[in-house]
Every structure is written in structure tokens, then in C-alpha cells.
Amino acid sequence: xxxxxxxxxxxxxxxxxxxxxxxxxxxxxxxxxxxxxxxxxxxxxxxxxxxxxxxxxxxxxxxxxxxxxxxxxxxxxxxxxxxxxxxxxxxxxxxxxxxxxxxxxxxxxxxxxxxxxxxxxxxxxxxxxxxxxxxxxxxxxxxxxxxxxxxxxxxxxxxxxxxxxxxxxxxxxxxxxxxxxxxxxxxxxxxxxxxxxxxxxxxxxxxxxxxxxxxxxxxxxxxxxxxxxxxxxxxxxxxxxxxxxxxxxxxxxxxxxxxxxxxxxxxxxxxxxxxxxxxxxxxxxxxxxxxxxxxxxxxxxxxxxxxxxxxxxxxxxxxxxxxxxxxxxxxxxxxxxxxxxxxxxxxxxxxxxxxxxxxxxxxxxxxxxxxxxxxxxxxxxxxxxxxxxxxxxxxxxxxxxxxxxxxxxxxxxxxxxxxxxxxxxxxxxxxxxxxxxxxxxxxxxxxxxxxxxxxxxxxxxxxxxxxxxxxxxxxxxxxxxxxxxxxxxxxxxxxxxxxxxxxxxxxxxxxxxxxxxxxxxxxxxxxxxxxxxxxxxxxxxxxxxxxxxxxxxxxxxxxxxxxxxxxxxxxxxxxxxxxxxxxxxxxxxxxxxxxxxxxxxxxxxxxxxxxxxxxxxxxxxxxxxxxxxxxxxxxxxxxxxxxxxxxxxxxxxxxxxxxxxxxxxxxxxxxxxxxxxxxxxxxxxxxxxxxxxxxxxxxxxxxxxxxxxxxxxxxxxxxxxxxxxxxxxxxxxxxxxxxxxxxxxxxxxxxxxxxxxxxxxxxxxxxxxxxxxxxxxxxxxxxxxxxxxxxxxxxxxxxxxxxxxxxxxxxxxxxxxxxxxxxxxxxxxxxxxxxxxxxxxxxxxxxxxxxxxxxxxxxxxxxxxxxxxxxxxxxxxxxxxxxxxxxxxxxxxxxxxxxxxxxxxxxxxxxxxxxxxxxxxxxxxxxxxxxxxxxxx
DNA sequence: TGTTTCACG
DNA sequence: GACGTACGTGAAACAC
Numbered sequence: 001x002x003x004x005x006x007x008x009x010x011x012x013x014x015x016x017x018x019x020x021x022x023x024x025x026x027x028x029x030x031x032x033x034x035x036x037x038x039x040x041x042x043x044x045x046x047x048x049x050x051x052x053x054x055x056x057x058x059x060x061x062x063x064x065x066x067x068x069x070x071x072x073x074x075x076x077x078x079x080x081x082x083x084x085x086x087x088x089x090x091x092x093x094x095x096x097x098x099x100x101x102x103x104x105x106x107x108x109x110x111x112x113x114x115x116x117x118x119x120x121x122x123x124x125x126x127x128x129x130x131x132x133x134x135x136x137x138x139x140x141x142x143x144x145x146x147x148x149x150x151x152x153x154x155x156x157x158x159x160x161x162x163x164x165x166x167x168x169x170x171x172x173x174x175x176x177x178x179x180x181x182x183x184x185x186x187x188x189x190x191x192x193x194x195x196x197x198x199x200x201x202x203x204x205x206x207x208x209x210x211x212x213x214x215x216x217x218x219x220x221x222x223x224x225x226x227x228x229x230x231x232x233x234x235x236x237x238x239x240x241x242x243x244x245x246x247x248x249x250x251x252x253x254x255x256x257x258x259x260x261x262x263x264x265x266x267x268x269x270x271x272x273x274x275x276x277x278x279x280x281x282x283x284x285x286x287x288x289x290x291x292x293x294x295x296x297x298x299x300x301x302x303x304x305x306x307x308x309x310x311x312x313x314x315x316x317x318x319x320x321x322x323x324x325x326x327x328x329x330x331x332x333x334x335x336x337x338x339x340x341x342x343x344x345x346x347x348x349x350x351x352x353x354x355x356x357x358x359x360x361x362x363x364x365x366x367x368x369x370x371x372x373x374x375x376x377x378x379x380x381x382x383x384x385x386x387x388x389x390x391x392x393x394x395x396x397x398x399x400x401x402x403x404x405x406x407x408x409x410x411x412x413x414x415x416x417x418x419x420x421x422x423x424x425x426x427x428x429x430x431x432x433x434x435x436x437x438x439x440x441x442x443x444x445x446x447x448x449x450x451x452x453x454x455x456x457x458x459x460x461x462x463x464x465x466x467x468x469x470x471x472x473x474x475x476x477x478x479x480x481x482x483x484x485x486x487x488x489x490x491x492x493x494x495x496x497x498x499x500x501x502x503x504x505x506x507x508x509x510x511x512x513x514x515x516x517x518x519x520x521x522x523x524x525x526x527x528x529x530x531x532x533x534x535x536x537x538x539x540x541x542x543x544x545x546x547x548x549x550x551x552x553x554x555x556x557x558x559x560x561x562x563x564x565x566x567x568x569x570x571x572x573x574x575x576x577x578x579x580x581x582x583x584x585x586x587x588x589x590x591x592x593x594x595x596x597x598x599x600x601x602x603x604x605x606x607x608x609x610x611x612x613x614x615x616x617x618x619x620x621x622x623x624x625x626x627x628x629x630x631x632x633x634x635x636x637x638x639x640x641x642x643x644x645x646x647x648x649x650x651x652x653x654x655x656x657x658x659x660x661x662x663x664x665x666x667x668x669x670x671x672x673x674x675x676x677x678x679x680x681x682x683x684x685x686x687x688x689x690x691x692x693x694x695x696x697x698x699x700x701x702x703x704x705x706x707x708x709x710x711x712x713x714x715x716x717x718x719x720x721x722x723x724x725x726x727x728x729x730x731x732x733x734x735x736x737x738x739x740x741x742x743x744x745x746x747x748x749x750x751x752x753x754x755x756x757x758x759x760x761x762x763x764x765x766x767x768x769x770x771x772x773x774x775x776x777x778x779x780x781x782x783x784x785x786x787x788x789x790x791x792x793x794x795x796x797x798x799x800x801x802x803x804x805x806x807x808x809x810x811x812x813x814x815x816x817x818x819x820x821x822x823x824x825x826x827x828x829x830x831x832x833x834x835x836x837x838x839x840x841x842x843x844x845x846x847x848x849x850x851x852x853x854x855x856x857x858x859x860x861x862x863x864x865x866x867x868x869x870x871x872x873x874x875x876x877x878x879x880x881x882x883x884x885x886x887x888x889x890x891x892x893x894x895x896x897x898x899x900x901x902x903x904x905x906x907x908x909x910x911x912x913x914x915x916x917x918x919x920x921x922x923x924x925x926x927x928x929x930x931x932x933x934x935x936x937x
Numbered sequence: 938t939g940t941t942t943c944a945c946g
Numbered sequence: 947g948a949c950g951t952a953c954g955t956g957a958a959a960c961a962c
Contacts, residue, residue: 194948205948589960590941611961617942643943646958672954676946683956686945694944718946718953771952780952841950852953856946860954886946886954 006065006264008137013053013063014126016144017114018071020049021103023163025096026834029458030821033285039095040284046103047286048475049162050110051293053143054272063141065267067113067129069122070104077119081250084197102284109280113267120258123148127254130157133264147176151184151254178210186219189249195839200248201237208234219249274299292475295324323378325476330507331381332499334403339410342373342381343417349375351424352417353514354444356433357382357506359493362681363435364549364657364664368407369495370502371414374510377518381510382503385410388495401499411440418444426450428466428513431541431669435549449541450513453520455670456533460822460832460853464670470512473519478512479505532829535916536861537669539868543881544667544677546871551662552684552882552892555932558700559649566645573638580631587638590616596631603629619783640693648688648697655682667884674853675829675860676886685885689937698934703892710879710898711936712905712927713888716741717859718773720921725826725854726809727920735921742766748802749795768799772806773855775848810851817850825857826917827865862923863887866912873908877901890933902927 024045031041050068078085092100107114115125123146130140130152138156142149145161150173153159159168166172174180177187190209192200204212212229216222223245226238238245274297281290282302294301333339346352353374358366367386374380389401405413417423419442427433430449437444454464462468470476484505485491494502524530578584582600585592594614597603603624608615618636625633655663663682671678679685687701688694703709719741723731734744743754746765752758764785771781776799782792800807817823817833824830831853835846863884870881870889879901883890889909893901909925930936 191948203948208948586960588958591961611940613941613961615941639942643958647944647956651957668955671956674954676954678955680956683945686943686956688944690945713946774953775951777951779950784952844951848952849954856954859946888946 006133006136006138010064010133010136010138010264011062012129012133012138012140012264012267013066014129014140014142014144015050015053015066015068016122016126016142016146016149017046017068017103017107018122019144019146020046020068020162021096021100024049025093025099026837027163029461030095035285039099040102040286042096042099043102043106043284044286044289047106047110047281047284047289050106050112051289052475053162054110055296063269065138065264066269067115067262067267068107069125069129070114070116071122072116072118072120073100074118076121077255078121078251082199082247084199085251086196088197105280109272109277111270111272111276113262115260115262117258117260120255124255124258125260127152128256128258128260131256133157136264148188148252148254150176151181151188151252153181177206179213183213183218185249185253186213186222188252189219189245192248193252196251198248198251199241199244201241201245203233203237219245272297278302292324325474325508325511326378327479327504327508329378330503330511332503333381333383334405336405336409336413338381339383339405339413342375343413345375346373346417346423350422351375351426351448353380353426353510353517354418354433355427355506355509355513356436357494357502358436359495363432363439363666364551364660366436367495368436368440369493370506371410372506372510374507374514377511377515379511380507380514382499382507383410384499384502386495387497387499387502389498404499407440411442415442418442421446424448426513426517428469428509428516431545431548431667434541434545438545438549445542447538447541448517448521449538450516450520451670452537452541453517453524453533456529456537456829457520457523457527458832459670459675459830460673461834466509466512466516469516474512474515476512478508481505527830529828529830532827535868536675536827536829536864540669540864543867543871544669547881547883548664548666550880550882550892551657551660551664552890553661553702553704554652554656554663555700555702556653556656559653559697562696562700563645563649563653566641566649570638570641570645573634573641577631577634577638580634587635588642590614593635597624601631640691644688644694644697648694649700652682652697652700665883672860673831674857675825675831675864676856677860677884684883687933689934695934698937699932701933703931707892707894708898708929708931709882709933709936710891710893710902710905710927710929711888711933712891712902712909712925713885714859714863714909715924715926717862717887717923718855719769720919720923721826721855721858721862722773722806722809724920725858726803726805728803728805731803732921742769745769745799749798764795768795771796772799773852775810775851777844777848813851813854814847817846823850823853825854825861826913827858827861829857829861831857858917859887862912863889863909865916866909869908869912870905873904874901877904879905890936898929902929 021042025042028041028045030039031044032038033040104114117125126142126149130142133140134155134157140157142152142157142159143162144159145163149159153168153173154170161168170181173184177184179187187206187209190201190204190212191206192198212222213219216225223238223242226235229235229238278290278294279302281293282304285304287304290304291301333342355372356368357370358368360366369386370382370384372380372382384404385407387401387404388399390399418425418437424446425444426448428450430447434444451464454469462472467478470478484497484501524533574587577587581596585596587593591613593616598606598614605620605624621632621636625636652663657664665679665684666681668678668680688697720735723735730748734741742762742765743757745768746752746757746761747754749765750761752761767781767785776796778789778793778796781796782789785792813823817836822830822832833846833850835842836850838846867884877897877900879891879893879897881889882892891901891905906925906927910923913919913923928936
């Protein structure tokens with residue numbers, strides 16, 4: 001490619017290299033070079049991003065020119081203007097600093113231009129180049145998410161946020177700043193920036209700034225005419241702080257004349273030179289990346305010394321993801337001979353990745369369509385079993401496609417190996433496949449689950465679905481199921497997919513699963529989460545599978561009667577509401593309701609929310625109702641009925657399985673970052689109980705004839721765990737003595753006797769106790785108790801005085817999170833806290849989550865342990881475990897076995913923490929029995 | 938598809 | 947006095 005003159009027709013990419021590095025550092029788990037322990041996580045992420053940029057941009061939109069721009073170390077000219085500029089920035093983390101210079105080497109190794117300039121920030125260089133390129137008539141894409149660069153957008157310059165995969169044009173800038181790119185500087189000068197320590201005008205944020213600029217045209221005019229502003233506070237601020245605002249403008253204005261010693265021709269895109277790039281990657285010991293990039297460049301991967309570590313049970317596994325993923329290479333197994341050959345491969349290897357394909361997502365209903373296997377990366381097969389083809393007959397049935405092994409015959413061949421104790425079966429979300437196999441007469445065991453491996457390793461960092469894992473850890477985007485099945489009404493089921501196409505999709509899943517397993521399994525030990533995975537995750541799979549298949553009986557008629565009654569009440573309320581409003585409208589629309597309440601009826605309690613819509617949540621409506629307004633009170637009643645009807649009485653009926661007559665939920669083991677389970681389709685963990693009307697819904701959950709429902713729940717488990725973890729002696733003692741913990745708290749705080757205590761006082765103490773678990777704040781407590789914020793803060797201060805251990809626990813936990821990037825439960829479960837070092841409003845959020853996680857997570861671990869022991873503990877009883885609701889287990893038991901079951905289950909639950917953790921407080925369990933779930937509570 | 942509201946622990 | 951805050955979930959309806 002010959003470059004003569006840079007300009008029209010060219011496309012320049014300017015990459016914010018420093019931004020890339022920080023994002024890579026914070027987004028990825030720490031990684032060190034095996035040979036000498038050099039931290040290389042950020043470098044690895046940086047290289048991956050560079051490579052991705054180069055690879056992704058090969059289309060017509062490809063850059064013709066590209067430069068990676070870095071911040072130069074040391075002070076910039078902005079510090080001379082304003083010494084406080086970025087003065088509060090902490091130094092880079094210790095394990096990041098040594099990686100900075102190497103990222104420059106990496107850039108050059110990829111054959112990309114690398115620019116930095118002393119005394120200037122990367123943003124200035126980017127701005128200067130973008131401006132010059134724009135003038136020359138070229139297109140420019142700035143790869144960065146830094147809002148300071150938004151002033152450059154327009155006239156052929158766009159930004160691209162690589163993390164969010166989002167282009168930022170003039171429209172997006174207007175969204176963010178409320179003004180066009182040409183006025184961004186003005187708005188920033190007024191709003192300032194706490195992160196960079198740009199003062200701006202105190203009391204004025206982006207919203208107000210945009211308002212002012214839009215009204216007066218530009219900053220100079222605004223400052224000139226500041227005296228005309230109506231609001232006294234604003235007027236004074238703008239007059240008094242005019243100099244400060246002008247300094248802020250200097251700080252936020254990017255330089256368009258930064259000295260740059262490269263020409264555009266130096267930035268022309270050229271392919272990397274394998275002889276330069278691969279030795280660099282080898283030096284970094286990036287094994288997987290070297291292999292992948294070598295493959296892309298069409299050369300052999302360099303040899304890198306194998307680290308001394310076990311890669312799996314056989315110890316001879318191919319390193320994960322070394323081969324490119326090529327769906328064309330997978331085999332379709334169509335006859336018994338080939339299937340037997342695969343079984344032999346499995347025995348030779350000792351483990352196999354397995355994936356089932358079905359006609360849908362509901363494991364209790366769907367049919368098994370096919371099975372995929374993989375024993376080695378890149379080598380996988382699909383065994384189609386009941387694929388259909390042709391037009392089908394008049395009854396909607398279709399003909400079985402030819403050349404498929406009959407279902408039963410295939411299962412008979414696979415059964416021995418799938419049940420073989422010496423063969424490990426690996427799956428992604430194995431609970432699903434285990435249930436499918438169980439319904440087809442196969443008890444698959446032993447098993448490993450890549451979803452749960454990832455959960456144990458990376459809990460809190462990201463979700464653990466296969467697509468996310470493949471993209472993040474294998475840098476591969478799997479074929480989407482939507483592209484195979486279509487969407488919406490025209491979607492088909494998997495048995496209707498042509499077998500050739502099905503093979504590519506399905507076998508790829510098994511291939512990916514195997515690669516993920518080869519990557520994750522050896523990491524458990526180093527991450528110190530082997531125990532977590534082996535005792536809290538993996539053994540839960542069969543327990544939950546059994547519970548879910550048990551299901552719970554639901555009385556359809558009861559629900560149906562309630563639906564009718566709710567419908568009637570709602571109709572009555574609706575006409576009342578319309579009359580009060582003076583016109584008819586959709587009561588279910590928060591937007592319309594807000595307009596009626598605040599615009600048409602003129603009630604107080606204005607706007608909020610980022611969309612600008614009125615907020616009409618319970619809090620607001622209750623306040624209005626308390627002031628004596630009828631309409632909001634009626635709406636609250638209507639809302640409650642609408643919720644109960646749509647979410648429960650109506651929806652639950654549709655979840656009754658026609659074969660079993662019962663409702664089967666599905667628990668997501670890796671759903672909650674803390675270790676809690678999540679229940680879906682339907683969610684049986686949020687069945688109403690707090691309100692009288694809602695409670696009736698629990699009556700529909702019933703026991704089979706001759707049986708009763710038995711509910712056992714931990715009493716105050718989170719507060720007990722808090723007392724233990726934070727070492728609060730008087731709290732511990734109260735639990736040991738069996739005292740009313742909220743009354744005792746109130747007594748300690750307000751010096752009132754427990755006997756004859758005012759219920760209001762106890763209520764407040766209770767709110768504080770719960771608040772502590774959630775990472776208390778004056779604001780939150782004030783809102784919860786509906787008291788002034790000052791009072792709430794005073795309560796909290798008193799609380800911390802009386803229980804100083806709590807303060808220490810909170811501070812220590814946040815400090816631990818900041819240092820390690822995660823917090824831990826008493827059982828060693830790690831909950832990563834990626835945002836903990838974030839700035840701005842994010843920070844408070846992350847802190848509270850970090851404070852809460854060890855408490856909520858330890859409680860979750862305890863009940864997991866109880867559940868895992870349960871099948872063995874009750875194996876001689878005719879009892880069935882049906883549901884888990886965070887601190888409660890629900891059983892279905894024949895009437896005559898209730899007492900012995902209760903005592904056995906109670907014992908297991910109360911002792912579930914030991915012997916691993918010896919709690920200083922006893923765990924106690926309350927039990928209830930009844931013909932339905934409401935009675936059992 | 939994202940937002941709002943509300944059900945639970 | 948800038949911003950927005952109790953922690954963890956899932957589902958349904960509305961609005962775009």
C-alpha cells in the first residue's frame with residue numbers, strides 16, 4: 001500500500017492506550033509470568049485488545065492509519081496552570097506500574113505507531129491528530145470512552161467505546177452533555193470534574209451547566225451577562241467564581257498544537273511481522289495468545305516452556321484453546337460404529353465434555369434431540385437422535401430424518417460410560433443435562449461443571465454463561481442459538497434444524513466446554529477455591545436436580561378463584577380511580593399516573609429518575625395517601641392486586657406441569673454473586689407472605705394426600721453471622737441467652753428496659769440491625785424509618801458507640817476488598833468487588849455490597865451445606881425436599897413421619913457450619929407444619 | 938430492549 | 947449541599 005498524501009478516503013484510528021491499560025488491569029484477574037512472577041495481566045489484556053482491534057476492523061470500515069497514544073509520565077502543562085489538577089490521584093497500583101513500559105513494547109511488536117509527548121496527556125495528542133486529520137479530509141475514530149475527548153466529535157470524527165461496543169457520535173455527546181460537541185468545553189468548565197479535580201462552578205453540575213449554556217449561547221456570553229440570572233445563588237456563583245471557571249476552561253480544553261514527531265505516513269497500517277511479534281509474546285509467556293495469533297498469521301507458534309502443573313486428570317491434555325475453533329471440522333455421528341468409536345475415545349481419555357440439545361428450555365417438558373461430545377480441543381461430535389425433516393403430516397408431525405441412530409439404542413450405548421465412576425463428565429450448567437439424562441433413564445456421574453468452576457473462580461466479576469465465558473477466556477464468539485432457531489413467532493425447535501447445521505452449533509458447545517474446563521480446573525488450587533468448588537458447588541448439582549424434579553403441588557382451582565376475585569376488585573378500584581382522576585387512563589402506566597397526580601391534580605412531590613418521568617413508587621404514593629389523598633391510596637390497592645394476579649395467581653397456573661400436576665422451579669446456582677441461589681421459571685423464592693391478601697396465595701401450595709408441608713427456617717441467621725464475624729460480644733451473648741435481639745439492641749442504645757418496651761423503639765432498633773447488614777447509611781435508614789436524616793445519623797452514631805466492633809468490621813472489610821479485589825465468606829467463597837476502587841457514586845455502592853457479601857454469603861454457604869447433607873440424612877424417611885428460600889427449606893412429608901423428619905432436618909441445619917467453621921453463636925431453626933405453605937409458616 | 942415497580946429473604 | 951445510596955434476587959407491564 002503506497003501512501004502519498006494523507007487525507008480524503010483515509011480512516012485514522014486513534015487508540016487511547018492508557019485507557020486500555022487501566023481497563024485491562026481492572027477488568028481481568030491478576031496474572032503473573034510463570035518464570036519470574038512479573039505481573040502481566042494488564043499487558044495480556046492490552047495485547048488481546050490490540051489484536052481484537054486489528055482483527056475486528058478488517059471490513060470496509062477498516063482503518064488505513066492507526067496510532068496508539070499514551071500518557072507521558074510526570075507533570076503536564078495543566079499542573080502549571082492549576083497545581084491541584086489531578087492532585088488527588090493515587091499512584092498506580094504496585095503491580096500495574098511495571099507493566100506500563102512493556103505496553104509500549106507490545107504496541108511496537110504489533111507493528112503499530114506508538115506516540116507520547118512529555119508535558120502532555122494522551123488526550124492532547126489525540127485531539128491534535130484528530131484535528132489535523134479532520135482538516136485533511138480524513139475520517140477519524142477515537143477509540144476511548146473518556147468524556148474529555150467528546151469535544152472533538154463531529155465533522156468526520158467519531159468515538160468508539162470498545163468495552164461497551166458503542167459508537168459515540170454527535171447525538172451521543174448531546175445525550176451526555178446536553179449540548180453539541182462544540183459547547184462541551186463550556187459545559188465542562190462550569191460543571192468541573194471531581195475525579196480530575198477541576199473546580200468548575202460550585203453547585204453547578206452538567207444538567208444546570210447545559211441549561212445555562214443553551215440559554216446564553218456560550219460561556220463568554222454567559223459570564224458577561226451573569227448578572228441577568230434570576231436564581232440568586234447561581235448568579236453570585238458565576239460572578240464570584242468567574243476566574244475559577246476560566247481556569248477550568250483552560251484545563252478541559254484539549255491542545256490542538258501538541259508537538260508530535262510522527263507523520264501520518266508513519267501511522268499507515270501494516271500487518272504485524274511474525275518475527276517480531278511472536279518472540280515478544282513468547283517472552284511474555286502468553287501461550288494461548290501466541291498460538292492463536294500464530295494461527296491467524298499462518299505461521300508456527302513459538303515454543304514456550306511448559307509450566308510445571310497438572311492440566312487435568314490425565315495430565316496429558318492439550319492446553320486449552322490452542323487450536324482455532326472451527327465448526328466445519330466437527331463430526332456428525334450417524335451410525336452405531338462411529339458411536340462406539342467415540343465411546344472408546346472417551347475411555348481412552350478418561351473424561352469427556354458432554355452437552356445435550358433439546359426442543360426447548362424447560363427441562364421437565366422438553367425432548368432430547370441430540371448429544372454432543374468432545375474429548376480434545378477442536379475435536380467434537382454431534383449425535384442427532386430425533387431430528388425431523390420434510391413437510392410433515394396433517395397433524396403437525398414430521399418425518400424423522402434419515403441416518404440417525406434410534407434414541408434408545410444410542411442411550412444404551414452411552415449409558416455405561418455416562419454412569420461410569422471412573423469417567424468424568426464435563427458440562428456447562430450440568431444440572432440441566434443431568435435432568436435431561438435422568439428423564440431418559442441415565443444417572444450421569446461423576447460430573448464437573450465449567451459454569452460452577454467459573455463461579456468459584458470469578459464470582460462477582462461477570463456472569464458465567466457459556467457465551468460470556470467463551471468470549472472472555474477463549475476470545476471466541478460462539479454461534480448464537482438465535483441464528484439457528486430464529487426469533488419470535490417464526491422460531492423453530494432444535495429438532496427441526498438441518499443436521500449439518502445443528503452439528504456445527506452443538507458440537508462447538510462441547511468443544512468450548514472442554515477448553516474452558518482445561519483452563520479453569522487447574523486454576524482452582526492457585527485461587528484457593530478448590531474447597532468451595534468441591535464442597536459448596538459441585539455437590540449441589542444432584543441435590544437441586546432432585547428437588548426441582550420433585551416440584552411442589554399447586555391447587556389450580558384455588559389460584560383460579562383468587563384470579564377472578566382480584567379481577568373483580570380491580571375493576572371496581574379502576575372506576576373509582578378514574579372518577580377521582582376526572583378522566584380514564586391506564587392505571588398500570590406509571591407515566592400516565594404521574595401526569596395525572598402531579599400535572600393535572602397538582603399534588604406535591606415532583607420529578608426524579610433519569611428519564612425525567614415522575615416517580616410513583618410505593619414510598620411516594622404512601623406519603624400522598626398519608627396526606628389524605630384518596631387516589632394514590634386506591635392506586636396502591638390496585639397495584640397490589642394487579643401484581644398478585646399477574647405474577648402469581650395467573651402466571652403460576654401456567655407453570656403447572658401437565659404430566660406431574662406440580663410446579664417445578666429451576667434454581668440458578670451461579671445466579672447471585674454472594675452464593676445465594678436464584679429461582680426462575682417460576683421464581684418460587686418470592687411468593688407473597690407479608691400482606692394478608694398475598695398470604696392467601698401460599699395456601700395454594702399444598703401437600704399430596706396423606707402428606708403435610710414442613711417448613712424449617714434459620715432464625716436471624718445473618719445477624720448471628722454478623723455477631724460472629726464482627727466479634728460483637730454483647731450481641732453474641734444475647735443470642736446465647738436466647739434473647740429478643742432487636743429489643744436488646746434497643747435497650748443498649750436507648751437505655752430502656754426490655755420489659756414493657758415501646759414497640760416503636762424496637763422497630764427502630766430492628767431497622768438498624770438490618771441496616772448494618774446492608775452497609776448502613778444515614779440516608780437509607782432515614783428513608784426506611786421515615787425520619788429526618790439527622791436523626792437517622794444520630795441513631796447510627798449511637799449504634800457504633802455501643803457496638804464498636806461493627807464499625808471495625810465495616811472498615812476492615814472495605815480495606816480488605818480494596819487490597820485484594822474480593823471479600824470472602826467464612827467458608828472461603830470469594831466474592832470479587834471489581835468496582836471497589838471506583839470513584840464517584842459507584843464507590844458507595846461497591847462498599848456496601850462488600851460489607852454485605854461476607855454476611856449474606858456465609859449464610860448462603862451454611863444452607864448449601866445443609867442441603868448437600870440432606871439426601872443422606874433423610875434417606876430412611878419418606879420425606880422429599882421441595883424448595884429453598886434463602887434461609888428456609890420446605891419438605892413434603894407423610895403425616896406420620898413429621899416428627900422424626902423435623903428433628904433430623906433441624907439437626908442437620910443447626911450443625912451445618914461445623915466442622916469447617918465453629919460459630920461462636922448457635923444457629924437455631926424454627927419449624928412449622930401444615931396442609932399448605934401458609935399454615936406451615 | 939430498557940425502565941419501573943414490587944414480590945421475597 | 948454536587949451526585950445518589952440501604953444488600954441480594956426475578957417477573958410483569960409499559961414505553962420506546
